[in-house]
Amino acid sequence: xxxxxxxxxxxxxxxxxxxxxxxxxxxxxxxxxxxxxxxxxxxxxxxxxxxxxxxxxxxxxxxxxxxxxxxxxxxxxxxxxxxxxxxxxxxxxxxxxxxxxxxxxxxxxxxxxxxxxxxxxxxxxxxxxxxxxxxxxxxxxxxxxxxxxxxxxxxxxxxxxxxxxxxxxxxxxxxxxxxxxxxxxxxxxxxxxxxxxxxxxxxxxxxxxxxxxxxxxxxxxxxxxxxxxxxxxxxxxxxxxxxxxxxxxxxxxxxxxxxxxxxxxxxxxxxxxxxxxxxxxxxxxxxxxxxxxxxxxxxxxxxxxxxxxxxxxxxxxxxxxxxxxxxxxxxxxxxxxxxxxxxxxxxxxxxxxxxxx
Numbered sequence: 001x002x003x004x005x006x007x008x009x010x011x012x013x014x015x016x017x018x019x020x021x022x023x024x025x026x027x028x029x030x031x032x033x034x035x036x037x038x039x040x041x042x043x044x045x046x047x048x049x050x051x052x053x054x055x056x057x058x059x060x061x062x063x064x065x066x067x068x069x070x071x072x073x074x075x076x077x078x079x080x081x082x083x084x085x086x087x088x089x090x091x092x093x094x095x096x097x098x099x100x101x102x103x104x105x106x107x108x109x110x111x112x113x114x115x116x117x118x119x120x121x122x123x124x125x126x127x128x129x130x131x132x133x134x135x136x137x138x139x140x141x142x143x144x145x146x147x148x149x150x151x152x153x154x155x156x157x158x159x160x161x162x163x164x165x166x167x168x169x170x171x172x173x174x175x176x177x178x179x180x181x182x183x184x185x186x187x188x189x190x191x192x193x194x195x196x197x198x199x200x201x202x203x204x205x206x207x208x209x210x211x212x213x214x215x216x217x218x219x220x221x222x223x224x225x226x227x228x229x230x231x232x233x234x235x236x237x238x239x240x241x242x243x244x245x246x247x248x249x250x251x252x253x254x255x256x257x258x259x260x261x262x263x264x265x266x267x268x269x270x271x272x273x274x275x276x277x278x279x280x281x282x283x284x285x286x287x288x289x290x291x292x293x294x295x296x297x298x299x300x301x302x303x304x305x306x307x308x309x310x311x312x313x314x315x316x317x318x319x320x321x322x323x324x325x326x327x328x329x330x331x332x333x334x335x336x337x338x339x340x341x342x343x344x345x346x347x348x349x350x351x352x353x354x355x356x357x
Contacts, residue, residue: 014106023323110320111137124355149292187216227304242283243332247272
């Protein structure tokens with residue numbers, strides 16, 4: 001039986017480009033190359049596609065992979081049967097691709113855009129399809145689904161960049177009438193806590209809104225939930241399963257981009273420091289959200305468990321979570337008995353299963 005050909009797609013034009021490079025390094029170092037023909041394809045910040053022909057994946061996070069002498073410009077054709085195209089002078093090299101593993105985070109990677117291309121091309125891919133990806137990427141749409149699914153979540157309000165530009169004082173007045181400080185302010189469509197702020201007063205709220213609006217025209221304002229930050233990994237298509245729960249102690253004001261990827265202040269507890277009955281409630285809610293959105297393959301679902309009464313409060317869902325060496329998704333399944341390499345195998349198998357349906 002011939003090996004499956006897997007294209008690991010990384011980089012991208014989103015603010016999470018660097019996180020994607022680190023995720024791809026880990027995936028490429030852990031994928032079983034005796035089982036698969038692996039084609040690493042990076043998307044630059046300018047949107048160019050490059051087939052990386054080297055084998056030293058430590059060059060990805062530093063950006064040195066881009067100057068590897070054997071690299072070729074590349075593209076995945078939307079024409080069915082064409083697969084991966086790479087270019088050597090005037091020659092076009094075609095490679096069959098059975099599965100794409102889009103190790104892409106944020107805009108263009110988990111919002112349904114790349115998924116739409118792969119749907120057109122008829123190529124199986126890891127993760128959720130177009131609609132679920134788009135809904136999960138937009139936190140305001142996710143909130144609507146969570147409301148419909150009767151999952152407890154923080155009170156929230158949508159602010160648009162246009163409203164903020166033309167009527168900032170009215171927006172601030174309305175938000176202060178609804179929420180008590182502090183509040184969290186987030187761009188609707190970013191991950192890795194990019195553009196997220198905690199605002200404690202009117203001046204900080206305006207600055208937080210303006211920052212978030214730099215990343216997305218839709219801005220989400222949420223009530224502050226005083227609780228433990230709990231994360232759970234979910235995997236599956238028709239019958240999704242949830243991992244054991246993990247807990248993040250950010251060691252900072254909140255678990256922002258810097259705490260996740262730059263400083264060493266954060267600490268993960270696996271399993272989370274919550275009662276098993278609460279952990280089971282978290283897992284049940286995670287699967288309910290996953291099903292309600294229509295996710296496939298994988299997602300990481302984040303919650304708060306309140307300090308006061310142990311209430312489980314949904315925070316957000318990420319359909320292409322980080323796969324770096326310190327990321328919670330692979331660590332949670334590793335602690336649940338599925339090591340990193342086996343996890344990749346199962347995700348590829350789920351992608352093939354979804355494509356056959």
